[in-house]
Amino acid sequence: MLERSDQVGCNGFRFAGSSCRCQTHKLRSFTMSDVEEEYEEQAEEQQEYTEYQEEERPRPKPMVPQLAPPKIPEGERVDFDDIHRKRMEKDLLELQTLIDVHFEQRKKEEEELIGLKERIAEQKRGKRLTGREIKRKTLSERRSPLGIENMREDGLRQRAQEMWNWIYQLESEKFDLLDQMKRQKYETNVFGWIRENQIKL
Known part of the structure; x- marks a missing residue:
């Protein structure tokens, strides 16, 4: 028959007249005041931990109704x-x-x-x-924009001369750029050949 005792084993119960059968745990004797102190310490630690968490980030409020803690009867x-x-x-x-x-x-x-x-x-x-x-x-x-709708013959000739000058300038720039590109391409090829010959030697 199992009964509650002041000496608590690994599972909290012991057989009447004998000790705990577990080889790994030793028996400790507790008094009610020791147990109450432990519960109070655990409650304080839990409260400090929850306060720390609440400070760190706001927790969502649970949507379930809070259950009342179970009441322990005063009997044995x-x-x-x-x-x-x-x-x-x-x-x-x-x-x-x-x-x-x-x-x-x-x-x-x-x-x-x-x-x-x-x-x-x-x-x-x-x-x-x-x-x-x-x-x-x-x-x-x-x-x-050309803007030649309302011009006379002199204005049209002047406008044509401006456009011819502009085209001439663009063509000369294009020719210069093509010539420069050919020279740079030739120089890169020559430098490449020189580098290859230096490496071979």
Whole structure:
């Protein structure tokens, strides 16, 4: 027959008239004041830890009704199974609420991420449009409008001479640049041959 004793073994019970059968644990004797002190210390540590967590980040409020702690009857018999069952139910409810809050938060974050991706894509499209607009602007600056609708013969001749001078200048610049490119290409080839010959020697 099992009975509660002041000497507690590895499982909290002992056989009447004999000691704990476990070889790895030694028996310790507890008094009620020692147990109460341990519970108070654990409660203080738990309270400090929860205060630290609350300071660190705000925790979502659980949406389940808070269960009252089980009342321990004043008689000799205490139903530890009932206390354990209620504690497990409370832990399960807290875990379920935390899981629900986590998934709701994750869903919101995914929606924000999708919105952010869409905004980035829209901005890229906007940048492409602005790039095209910049191109059009530079082309329009390079191509000045003729404005020859209301000109007389002298004005048209003067405008034609300006355009011919401008084309002549562009062609001469083009010729100079092509000549410079040919010289640079020749020099790079010559330097390449010289380097190859120096390496061989």
